Amino acid sequence: MSEATPVPREVKDLKDMNDLVSLCKRRGFVFPSSEIYGGINACWDYGPLGVELKRNVKELWWKAMTDREDIEGLDAAILMHPRVWEASGHVEGFVDPLIDCKKCKSRFRADKIPAGAVSSKKCPECGGELTEPRQFNLMFKTFMGPVEEDAAVVYLRPETAQGIYVNFLNVHQSSRQKVPFGIAQIGKAFRNEITPGNFIFRTREFEQMEMQYFVKPGTDMEWFEKWKQARIEWHLAHGIRRSKLRFHEHGKGELAHYARAAFDIEYEFPFGWQELEGIHNRGDFDLSRHQKFSGKKLEYFDEDSKERFLPYIIETSAGCDRSLLVALVDAYRFDGERTWLSLHPSLAPYKAAIFPLMKKPELLEYSDRIFGEVKKRFHATTDSAGSIGKRYRRHDEIGTPIGVTIDYDTLSNHTVTIRHRDSMAQERIPAQNIVQILEQKFASWNA
Ligand code: GAP
Secondary structure, three states: OOOOOOOOOOOOOOOOHHHHHHHHHHOOEEOOOOHHHOOOOOOOEEEEEHHHHHHHHHHHHHHHHOOOEEEEEEEOOOEOOOOOOOOOOHHHHEEEEEEOOOOOOOOEEEOOOOHHHHHEOOOOOOEEEEEEOOOEEEEEEEEEEOOOOOHHHHOOOOOOOHHHHHHHHHHHHHHOOOOOOEEEEEEEOOOOOOOOEEEOOOEEEEEEEEEEEEOOOOOOOHHHHHHHHHHHHHHHOOOOOOEEEEEEEEOOOOOOOOEEEEEEEEEEEOOOOEEEEEEEEEEOHHHHHHHHHOOOOOOEEEEEOOEOOOOOEEEEEEEHHHHHHHHHHHHHEEEOOOOEEEOOOOOOOOOEEEEEEEOOOOHHHHHHHHHHHHHHOOOOOOOOOOHHHHHHHHHOOOOOOOEEEOOHHHHHHOOEEEEEEEOOEEEEEEHHHHHHHHHHHHHOOOO
């Protein structure tokens, strides 16, 4: 149970993404996909702890959305009618300008390398000659049915949002929601990114957590502001540091074809400030396009004012994998000796780990009883392998907020030691109050 008295050390954040990649592999958060075959570029698999963390991210988001009376859930198919992607503008406009180096074969997005390199056609990597930019559509194509012909082309959805727009009337009519109301969805999206990378930051297969909020035209900017605030508060509530988050407003040249206004919530990664989530005022672009392309009226009838209109849409669009990456990057701490993930308990894969001090039957039996109680309330684990110091370290690295140790004193006075991951401080508490005490500690974690 005892640990060397903590010597105050300088605590550092994550500087090198490779340190996180290796922790994730070693501890079972994230593995390279198809690794025994050499891996496949920009695809990753979530291991035992990764799925727990991801489930927590999704459940927190889902709860924040659907606990509200004005938001309904949806789970639309990944494969949609191909006309959806014509209406949405993706067939025509979801393109990146691709440039190749003829010498070193590096591939770039023309809008992501210095303009001078594009105009001089000089590779920023090796100085070799660059090709002219060519437009490359990011949607993955496949075929529906047995014949691979143009008429059978379908796309893997590049965003979940369109499934919501085409179901707007179904949800409105079946749920009897009135504008303003929202539809929330979590699901896979696929983009054939030219320059994926930075671990799970930009991948070709990922999950989105999107909510589309349908409002009366004229009230859109008010709702846009409300959702901007609600979304940044959601990230803060789960422990992401305020100093690492900021808003970035899209200027005129940056706005997507559908957007009247857009802000990104950005996070400061070791590789710079990058988008974590987008909040967009999409106006009536989506519903008017689907109305036009499908020939079906998608107007909303307001029974109070007897008006008929196409609602405007405020979208909040977060990457689930990217939120998970932010949770890991933000939580990573290293003090020269010890590495730990300072994850908020709501995100941590295990909320508590129960440690019998030694593998002695009387300690194991007591420990099992405590574990049985704790796991009724929290996702917890028990660990009796190796020295207690090693076990603490193992759980520090996977972000378990609290360790509960059962020793010989426990047998005589029914108290256990709880150890705090971040401070390594230890307290002796009555064993019978363990669940209640954990509840209190987690409830006041950020306070
Ligand atoms: N419906 C709007 C939309 O899809 P987006 O800005 O293209 O907007 C929203 O994507 C979010 O999805 C991003 O903020 C990011 O978190 C996530 N995302 C987008 N492309 C991604 C990729 N290739 N890999 C991982 N996450 C991605």
